[in-house]
Amino acid sequence: MKTDTQTSLTGRNLVVVETGGDWFKLAHVTRSAAGMQIRKMILRKAEEVESLFGKSFADSIGAPEIKGLPAVMCLPRQAVNVRLFDLPSGDPGEIADMIDLQIARQTPYSREEIVFDYRLADSDTQGYTRVFLVIAQSGLVRQKLRNLEDAGFQVQRVTVATDGWLCALEAEGAGLGFGQAETVVHLDVDASASDLLVSRRGIPLFSRSLSVGVHDLVAEGGKAEEAMLQQVLRALETFRNEMPGSGVERLMLSGPAGRLAGVAGKLQAGLSISVVPAAGPASLQGMAVPRLEDVSVTGLLGAALRVTALQIDLMPESMRLRKSVLVKARRLTLLAILIMILLAQLSLWMGSRYGRKAAYLADLNQIITATQASTEDVEAMRNKVNLVQARLQGRMLPVRALTELHGITDRAIQYTSIELTDRQQVVCRGTADAVADVVRLVSAMEASPLFANVKSTRTAAGAEKTEFEISGDLEEGR
Numbered sequence: 001m002k003t004d005t006q007t008s009l010t011g012r013n014l015v016v017v018e019t020g021g022d023w024f025k026l027a028h029v030t031r032s033a034a035g036m037q038i039r040k041m042i043l044r045k046a047e048e049v050e051s052l053f054g055k056s057f058a059d060s061i062g063a064p065e066i067k068g069l070p071a072v073m074c075l076p077r078q079a080v081n082v083r084l085f086d087l088p089s090g091d092p093g094e095i096a097d098m099i100d101l102q103i104a105r106q107t108p109y110s111r112e113e114i115v116f117d118y119r120l121a122d123s124d125t126q127g128y129t130r131v132f133l134v135i136a137q138s139g140l141v142r143q144k145l146r147n148l149e150d151a152g153f154q155v156q157r158v159t160v161a162t163d164g165w166l167c168a169l170e171a172e173g174a175g176l177g178f179g180q181a182e183t184v185v186h187l188d189v190d191a192s193a194s195d196l197l198v199s200r201r202g203i204p205l206f207s208r209s210l211s212v213g214v215h216d217l218v219a220e221g222g223k224a225e226e227a228m229l230q231q232v233l234r235a236l237e238t239f240r241n242e243m244p245g246s247g248v249e250r251l252m253l254s255g256p257a258g259r260l261a262g263v264a265g266k267l268q269a270g271l272s273i274s275v276v277p278a279a280g281p282a283s284l285q286g287m288a289v290p291r292l293e294d295v296s297v298t299g300l301l302g303a304a305l306r307v308t309a310l311q312i313d314l315m316p317e318s319m320r321l322r323k324s325v326l327v328k329a330r331r332l333t334l335l336a337i338l339i340m341i342l343l344a345q346l347s348l349w350m351g352s353r354y355g356r357k358a359a360y361l362a363d364l365n366q367i368i369t370a371t372q373a374s375t376e377d378v379e380a381m382r383n384k385v386n387l388v389q390a391r392l393q394g395r396m397l398p399v400r401a402l403t404e405l406h407g408i409t410d411r412a413i414q415y416t417s418i419e420l421t422d423r424q425q426v427v428c429r430g431t432a433d434a435v436a437d438v439v440r441l442v443s444a445m446e447a448s449p450l451f452a453n454v455k456s457t458r459t460a461a462g463a464e465k466t467e468f469e470i471s472g473d474l475e476e477g478r
Contacts, residue, residue, distance in 0.1 A: 008087060012030060012031050013028070013029070013030055013031070013039075013066075013067045013069050013070075013106070014028075014029050014030075014031070014036075014069060014070055014071070014072070014228070014304070014307060015027070015028050015029075015066050015070070015071040015072070015153060016071070016074060016164075016300055016303050016304040016307070016444065017071055017072070017073050017074065017076040017148060017153065017361075018027065018073045018074065018075075018076060018161055018299065018300045019046075019074075019075070019144045019147070019148070020046065020075075020076040020078075020079070020190075020191075020192075021046060021076075021079070021190055021192075022045065022046050022192050022436070023043065023044070023045060023046060023190075023294075023295050024042075024044045024045070024046055024048070024049045025041075025042070025043055025074075025190050025295065025297060025300050026040075026041065026042040026043075026061070026063070026066075027040070027041050027297070027300050027301065027304040028040040028041075028063065028065070028066050028069075029304045029305065029307075035305070036304060036305045036306075037283070038283050038284060038287065038301070038304065038305070040063060040065075040066075041064060041284065041287065041289045041292075041297070042061055042062075043085050043133050043289065043290065043291040043292065043294070043295055043297075046059065047063065048142070050065055050363075051398045052151075053147045053148075053150050053151045054150055054151065054174035055150075055151075055152060057150075057151035057152060058151070058152060058261075067152050068072075068152060068154065068206075069153070069154065070154045070155075070156045071148065071153040071154060071155045071156065072155070072156065072157045072158075072159060072160070072303055072304075072307060072310070073144060073145065073148055073155050073157070073158045073329055074159055074160065074161045074163075074164060074299060074300060074303050075136060075140075075141070075144070075158065075159070075160045075161065075314065076160075076161055076190065076193065076299075077160060077161055077162050077193065077195040077207075077209045078193040078209040078211075079136065079140065079160075080134050080135060080136045080160050080314075081106075081107060081134070081135040081136075082126065082133065082134055082135075082160075082162065082207040082209075083106045083131075083135070084130065084131065084132055084133070084204060084205065084206060084207060085130075085131055085133070086123045086125055086128040086129065086130055086131070086347040087099075087128060087129050087131055088127060089127075089128075089129060089130055090127070090129055092120070095120065095129055095131065099116075099118060099131065099133065102372055103116060103135075105133060106133060107135045108444050109135075109137065112138075113137060113138060113139070113427055114135050114136065114137060114138055115135075115136055115137075115138045115141055115158075115314045115315070115316050115317075116133060116135045116136070116314070117133075117272055117311075117312045117313050117314055118131050118132055118133040118134065118136045118311075118312070119131075119132040119136055119163065119166065119200070119204075119311040119312060120132075120311075121203050122170075122201075122202075122203060123203065124200070124201075124203065129370075130203055130204065130205075132166075132204050132207075134160050134162075134312050134314065136314050138316045140324075141158055141314055141315075141316055142316055142318075145158065145315075145316075149294075155315075157310065157313050157315065158310055158313060158314040158315045159297075159303060159310050159312040159313060159314065160314070161195070161209065161298075161299025161300065162195055162197065162299060162301070162417065163185075163302075163303065163310055163311060163312040164199075164299040164300060164301070164303025164304070164306065164310065165188060165195065165197070165298050165299040165302050166204065166302070167302045167303065167306035167309040167310060168200060168298065168301065168302030168305070168306060169186065169199070169302075170202065170306075170307075171302075171305075171308065174398030176200075177250055177252050177276070178202055179201060179202040180200075180201065181200070182200065182249040182250060183198060183199075183200045183205070183246055183247060183248050183249055184199055184200070184248075184249065184250050184251070184252060184329065185197070185198050185232075185236070185250070185251040185252070185273075186198075186251075186252045187201065187210075187232065187246050187251060187252070187253050187254070187267075188254045188296050188298045188299070189212075189213060189214055189217070189219075189228075189253070189254070189255035189256065189257035189263070190213050190214065190255060190295055190296040190298060191214050191215055191294055191295045191296070192211075192213040192215050192216070193210060193211055193212070193213050194209070194210040194212060194213060194228070194255075194257075195207075195209060195210075195299070196208045196209070196210055196232065196235050198236075198239055198248065200246075205239065205243060205246070206235075206238075206239040206242065206243070207236040208238070210228065210231045210232070210235070211231065212224055212227050212228040212231060213256055214255065214256045214294060214295065214370040215294075217257060217260060217262075217263060221262070222262070222266075224265070225262055225263055225266040228267070229266055229267060229271075232251075232271065233270065233271070234249055236271075237423075248271075248273055248274060249274070250274045250275075251267060251268075251271065251273055251274070252278055253267070253275055253276065253277045253278060254277075254278040254296065254298050255295075255296030255298060256292075256293050256294065256295065256312075257295060259329070262354070264277050273302060281297065281298075281301055283301060283305060284297075284301075284335070320404065384456065393418075397420075397424070397474055398420050400450060401418075401420060401426055401450060401474055402418065404448055404450045405418065405428065405445075408445065408448060409441065409442070409444075410437070410440070410441075412433040412434070412437040413430060413431075413434055413437060413438075414430050414431050414432070415428060415429070415430040416429050416430045416431065417429045417430070420474075424473060424474045425471060425472065425473055425474065426451070426452075426471065426472055426473075426474055427457075427458075427469065427470070427471045428441075428468075428469070428470045428471075429468070429469045430467075430468060431465040431466060431467055431468070432466045432468055433465065433466070434466060435459060435461055435466050437454075437466070438456060438459055438466060438468045438470070441468075441470065442454055442455070442456050442470055445470065445472055449475065450473060450474065450475055451472040451473065451475065452473045452474075452475050453472055453473045454470065454471075454472035455467070455470070455471060455472070456468060456470050457469045457470065457471050
């Protein structure tokens with residue numbers, strides 16, 4: 001299934017390693033305000049480093065500064081199987097389910113023997129999505145992962161060199177013929193193999209690994225050039241059979257073979273299309289990189305300089321779970337230590353705070369004991385004053401209420417009863433010539449400073465008179 005793992009690849013330093021069967025390639029990149037920059041590149045034959053894997057690996061290859069850095073492991077194109085096809089959906093969730101169902105058809109291995117992941121791109125067919133599926137044997141991936149982990153690398157992602165190459169093509173765009181309307185063949189020639197990719201408008205259409213590389217071209221000359229031409233012809237024939245009506249207009253040649261005029265000339269004559277050797281990597285200009293003329297670093301540089309754009313992650317689930325458990329264990333250990341420190345500090349603080357509060361409470365008890373008699377006398381006097389004040393205010397309140405009602409009542413109102421309750425409420429009952437007279441009385445009482453929460457609790461219109469009942473609160477303080 002599609003992985004959504006975004007690991008800790010956003011730090012300042014990062015190592016990208018390509019571990020092939022014949023060459024070991026390493027790029028140390030540093031993140032700055034200008035983006036990712038190559039700090040060091042190491043190219044060694046595989047047999048030269050096989051015996052060096054271990055804790056002292058970084059020192060043995062002359063790069064002690066890369067110890068413990070997060071790393072991306074790249075598999076060479078010839079070590080994986082690639083399938084390209086269209087699926088009738090644009091929903092990533094549906095596409096993941098479709099690929100899970102079809103994965104058994106795309107490889108002869110059982111599900112337990114493989115790891116897979118994919119890139120998604122637009123399709124030429126409306127309503128479809130182009131899938132770039134990568135499948136690798138899990139045993140091979142685990143073996144290479146263990147070698148790098150034994151060397152002290154913290155591998156966060158396992159991708160394929162073609163994924164980095166696609167990232168580089170997307171970044172360069174028209175400069176490498178990627179994203180144009182024409183159909184372009186991209187051929188990256190490595191030490192012992194070559195990676196062929198056909199694209200149109202930035203959509204990968206076809207991919208094939210070729211068995212001819214720089215070593216063959218240098219050692220066998222014209223014979224290897226002819227073999228490469230024949231393999232390219234067969235690959236393009238397969239491409240045309242898969243996508244009828246698709247013609248190829250240009251071939252972009254990258255890798256060390258781009259500097260071999262014989263290869264470009266042979267391909268151009270045999271394919272009858274324009275062959276354009278790509279310039280050397282601009283990111284390596286001014287750097288002395290031994291053996292750069294023997295291998296291709298196109299995919300490695302693409303993965304290093306465009307690490308956040310990588311989409312393929314072939315990390316086996318067992319390794320991912322193990323890493324997750326280790327990370328969680330470290331975090332839990334750190335959390336436990338922090339909690340213990342926090343509890344110790346909290347205990348000290350609570351003990352100190354309790355001591356201060358106990359001393360303060362003892363002082364307060366002494367003060368309370370000394371002033372208790374005076375406090376009781378003052379409280380008794382305050383209660384007497386409040387009682388007298390309440391009685392004085394309550395005695396005049398009915399008179400004030402009746403006086404206020406007399407002042408705001410017009411001739412259309414006749415009271416039958418005016419009740420003053422114990423809860424400082426007034427209830428007025430009576431008759432009025434019309435309902436409008438009751439409304440005016442309610443408004444007048446609301447406007448009075450002596451009444452609050454005035455409301456008409458009953459209004460009954462009769463043939464001649466309207467009976468009413470109005471209640472409200474008395475505001476003593478007004």
